Amino acid sequence: MSCWTVASPCTVRCAAHRVPPVATGVRARRYAALAGALLRGLASGPRLASGEVLRTQAKGVIRALGATLEAPASVSGPRRRPGEAGSLIVSDHISWLDALALLAVEPATALAKREVAQWPLFGPLAERAGVQFIDRDRIRTLPDTVAQVAAVLRAGRSVLVFPQGTTWCTESGSGFRRALFQAAVDAEAPVRPVTVSYRQCGEPSTVAAFLGEDTFAASLHRVISARDLAVRVTPHPALHPARDRRALAAAAHTAIRGTGAPAHP
Template sequence: MLIALAHPLIQQGTRRKLRQRWSRQLLALLGIELHATGEPLQPGCMIVANHISWLDIFVVNALAPSAFVSKAEVRNWPLAGWLAEKNETVFLRRGSRGHAKIINAEIGTLLDAGGTVAIFPEGTTSDGSHVLHFHAALLQPAIESGHPVQPVAISYHTPDGARSRAPAYDGDISLGQCLAHIVAEPRLVARLHANTPLDTRDTRRRELAEAARVWIIQSIDDRERPDNERTNEVPVCG
């Protein structure tokens, strides 16, 4: 109730800082250490990431508070829907071309204002061992508004570098089961590796989506290498 009353009084910049702080605190509470490599996440970019877990949102927000594109049904979820709405979430009603135009304009406005917008173009989650097909239409707002697309690879590992399936929120796994799997691990490492932003001028969305997908696949494969063969990673403090 206190959050509901105070939220309208908090400026947008402060909300984003709070979101970043809460995200880092949640990861720390769950025993997840965040390591970031590659390029810094750039304001005014559309982040394009692979999707493994509900944790992905907090991993991204811990580095760059972002507006996420979500399916419209989430708006009606108890509490989660309200929190999503109050945190710049853009709700997409699938299958409606008219609504897609409105959403594209809304995302373009956020990018024009220097905000960061994040999408998961797979449209669903995987177990992290592979990257699904990208829905190229989700990248259209960046092309229309002339803002770069920044590919981001997310993966989860045990302290010894082995890939962990514990955070995976796919198939028939419930949120409760996923959380139990995470808590059962004494420590996990979330790795986020970001590419240089891709220019969206004079490009087709399918080509752009495939370029981002190929880079993410290659980056995840690199993350699977032993620690002594990978680029040094920088832990992100809470």
């Protein structure tokens, strides 16, 4: 157990199709489209970490999966002036698809658990996109991680984090871990809470959830098989960085909750 470790009651049984899956032929076409989208992303090389390229490639992967992205043009609001800090974008955490949806809207430096680097194709793609990998089992790395995030924010780039520390089957989830909010305090950067939610045929769905002992391959297959899946990104008003990290974490979680998510099964 470490400072990053959070227990969730959600298991793979929570992830379920709300409507019948698509036909085998549709799945096959989606897998082919996904392979093409990922290879195009890899072919972008170092350019993938640049804002517009990252946004375009993330949208392409979501389309290839057969999902629809419902999101505003930006989650950080008006364009920052030179010298202003970036935003600490904090979101609930349901799926590996969360990060893709958010990066398709707001190119940022994302933090992810180190295991993501080992995922086929997605891992190398994440590295080229500038994702920073966290070793959640080493508590001694936490101060350095906070300092690195603060430095990125001071440089004017936004940082995407999932402070719940694990995935849940709905938006409500658990409270937020406070450590990374210190980076926003240190950098005097705004905190932007964002809700990511999933719908099938317009109704709340847990099909995209990546939980417990689930494997990435099984979760990917479930998402590709999902009928009429939509990923909804809902930004909330920015929180002022003058607050202490405890207050920031509580306020961010309060903003994200209460979205009418399905109850935990």
